[in-house]
Amino acid sequence: MNGQTGGEAVIEFRGVHYKLPNGQTLLNGVSFAIERGETLILLGRSGAGKTTALKLINRLLEPSGGEVQVEGRATVAWDPIALRRHIGYVIQEAGLFPHYTVEQNVSLVPRLEGRPAAQIRPRVEELLALVGLNPRTFLQRYPHELSGGQRQRVGVARALAADPPILLMDEPFGALDPLTRAEVRNEFQALQQRLGKTIVIVTHDTSEALLLGTRIALLEAGELRGIYPPREFLSSNEPVAAAYAEQLRRLEEFERDE
Amino acid sequence: MNVIQYFLRHPSEIFQATVEHISLVAAAMLIAVAVGVPLGILVARRPWLSKPILGTANIAETIPSLALFGFLLPVPWLGERAARLAIVALTLYALLPIIRNTAAGIAGVDPAVREAARGMGMTQRQILWKVELPLSLSTVLAGVRVATVLTIGIATIAAAVGAGGLGEYIFRGLAMVNNSLILAGAIPAALLALGADFLLSVLERRLRPAR
Numbered sequence: 195m196n197g198q199t200g201g202e203a204v205i206e207f208r209g210v211h212y213k214l215p216n217g218q219t220l221l222n223g224v225s226f227a228i229e230r231g232e233t234l235i236l237l238g239r240s241g242a243g244k245t246t247a248l249k250l251i252n253r254l255l256e257p258s259g260g261e262v263q264v265e266g267r268a269t270v271a272w273d274p275i276a277l278r279r280h281i282g283y284v285i286q287e288a289g290l291f292p293h294y295t296v297e298q299n300v301s302l303v304p305r306l307e308g309r310p311a312a313q314i315r316p317r318v319e320e321l322l323a324l325v326g327l328n329p330r331t332f333l334q335r336y337p338h339e340l341s342g343g344q345r346q347r348v349g350v351a352r353a354l355a356a357d358p359p360i361l362l363m364d365e366p367f368g369a370l371d372p373l374t375r376a377e378v379r380n381e382f383q384a385l386q387q388r389l390g391k392t393i394v395i396v397t398h399d400t401s402e403a404l405l406l407g408t409r410i411a412l413l414e415a416g417e418l419r420g421i422y423p424p425r426e427f428l429s430s431n432e433p434v435a436a437a438y439a440e441q442l443r444r445l446e447e448f449e450r451d452e
Numbered sequence: 453m454n455v456i457q458y459f460l461r462h463p464s465e466i467f468q469a470t471v472e473h474i475s476l477v478a479a480a481m482l483i484a485v486a487v488g489v490p491l492g493i494l495v496a497r498r499p500w501l502s503k504p505i506l507g508t509a510n511i512a513e514t515i516p517s518l519a520l521f522g523f524l525l526p527v528p529w530l531g532e533r534a535a536r537l538a539i540v541a542l543t544l545y546a547l548l549p550i551i552r553n554t555a556a557g558i559a560g561v562d563p564a565v566r567e568a569a570r571g572m573g574m575t576q577r578q579i580l581w582k583v584e585l586p587l588s589l590s591t592v593l594a595g596v597r598v599a600t601v602l603t604i605g606i607a608t609i610a611a612a613v614g615a616g617g618l619g620e621y622i623f624r625g626l627a628m629v630n631n632s633l634i635l636a637g638a639i640p641a642a643l644l645a646l647g648a649d650f651l652l653s654v655l656e657r658r659l660r661p662a663r
Contacts (some may be wrong), residue, residue, distance in 0.1 A: 254571060276573070277573075278570070278573030279572075279573035283571035285567060285568055285571070287564055288568075289564040289567060289568030289569075290565075291565060291569075291583060292565070292587065293586050293587055302572065302574075302582075306573075306574065352572075353572075362571075
């Protein structure tokens with residue numbers, strides 16, 4: 195496979211199949227490895243199997259065939275709760291708890307793990323500052339009092355609360371308007387370098403993939419078409435990758451002509 | 453003799469009957485909530501149980517109340533004490549709205565919120581107690597409110613099997629063709645229903661999650 199290097203695999207897909215109960219195949223024999231500290235993008239159109247692949251990593255789904263390994267152990271051999279506490283999870287629209295304040299949302303996992311309250315408060319403030327929200331302004335607010343971009347930032351802070359080594363993000367910037375999206379994305383890029391976590395991001399946005407990914411895994415109709423570093427992705431001859439690259443070039447030409 | 457005079461002449465008797473009435477309803481509601489909320493959760497969790505459970509509760513709801521009290525009279529343990537029988541019958545009527553609203557409340561929790569909770573490593577029990585129940589509390593309470601108003605009305609029938617309550621006056625008034633007596637039972641019962649409806653609706657509004 196293209197772009198494969200010899201680092202330590204944190205997450206590994208081995209011939210993974212996933213079928214719905216009605217027999218429809220969503221993933222068809224997918225194999226790849228994600229190395230420690232890299233940001234892998236799962237890129238593909240709707241229905242390509244990106245989100246399915248992501249949910250197999252934290253065992254929200256279990257493979258119908260093959261195996262997904264996290265830290266060298268099959269997900270089905272992990273205690274699902276322990277596995278999910280090891281992995282931060284950010285979804286589109288953030289999925290914040292509407293009946294909790296920002297502080298309660300962010301501190302939930304540390305509280306569930308029984309960490310002392312004296313440690314939790316400073317940690318929440320630190321996380322909010324990290325995602326660019328002033329703790330004093332936002333701690334006591336409820337999700338419905340936040341803008342979409344602010345909700346997304348709280349979602350990221352919440353996922354980072356227990357300091358998990360792995361972070362999964364499903365269309366994390368998808369629900370934002372283009373300007374906010376660019377802003378949150380750029381901040382995330384800076385954050386990414388400081389955190390040094392293994393990150394998997396699902397997106398259908400090519401420019402986002404190129405901007406944030408150390409490698410891009412291209413999925414199409416439940417199959418892996420290849421894994422490319424961003425530069426190779428643009429010059430790839432693989433038809434689907436070439437189509438994405440072509441679409442991006444047209445957009446850039448349009449922007450230049452303006 | 454008009455109603456007002458009757459009220460003035462027998463305040464402690466009417467108060468006594470009102471207390472009986474409230475205790476019948478309160479006991480029935482406590483049992484109905486204790487049974488109905490878990491059943492509602494079960495219906496939300498296992499959709500295939502929804503037909504048998506809601507169907508049974510629905511049937512109980514359609515039996516005319518006077519007939520239900522009559523049916524339960526020959527049942528051994530129940531028939532021994534009228535209050536016991538009345539509480540069981542009232543519980544049966546109260547169940548349907550509580551089960552239905554609990555199930556609807558839990559099913560109505562935003563799937564993204566539930567998925568986030570699962571993805572964060574919350575156990576099923578934590579998701580239920582910390583996310584699903586708090587978020588559906590106002591819907592559950594709306595069911596409790598409907599059930600309470602319903603049972604306050606039906607509890608007047610309990611007097612037919614000798615369970616006491618405000619129905620005593622209504623039945624006595626019917627037998628004696630005395631409107632004042634009927635009203636002496638009906639007015640406090642209506643006020644009770646209105647009062648319970650008001651108090652529970654205030655509570656329900658306060659518990660409704662913001663959005």
